[in-house]
Amino acid sequence: MGSFSIWHWLIVLVIVVLIFGTKKLKNMGQDLGGAVKGFKEGMKEGSDSAATPPS
Template sequence: MGSFSIWHWLIVLAIVVLVFGTKKLKNIGSDLGGAVKGFKDGMKDGASSDAPAVNPQVTVNKTSDPNNTVDVDAKTKS
């Protein structure tokens, strides 16, 4: 009780094939596989970048302030 046997899964698979058809399931599978491949390629490209990830819009001016505060100059993107 609570777990499905192989027969339950075969019946569910048969119903899915009858409802959607094999051609539509094939297209969905290839679209999903292409999306996963594109995501993996994007992750590899992002990780192999030689430049460090720095936000160029924010600069920090470290001065010898007696209160130990840091002034930040934020530039707006134009």
Template structure:
């Protein structure tokens, strides 16, 4: 009950080719290769995007403005259950 032999893997490969066909397997391989390439490019661009995001978040006025707007919205919110219970 050890690992599969080469003959087991060849039979599995033959069944996969018969089920999906070579054209679909080629398309899947191309899509997978494109995804890996996109991931690598994203990782390279990630270091420059992280420094840009750090520069953008360095401005303290933006979070304070969002907090003030949220507080104003919370003051205008009416809880219907609390109002009807009186």
């Protein structure tokens, strides 16, 4: 079992697009981007509150 070539990945991509459609893939990408952005903001807030001692 060797490594996959570019042609294997292109075929997989075409199958995924045919199954889900471009609109659903776009929505999933936006949701994932929003989740990553929210996670980064949460980590930033957590490190800011940990750096300042409570009064």
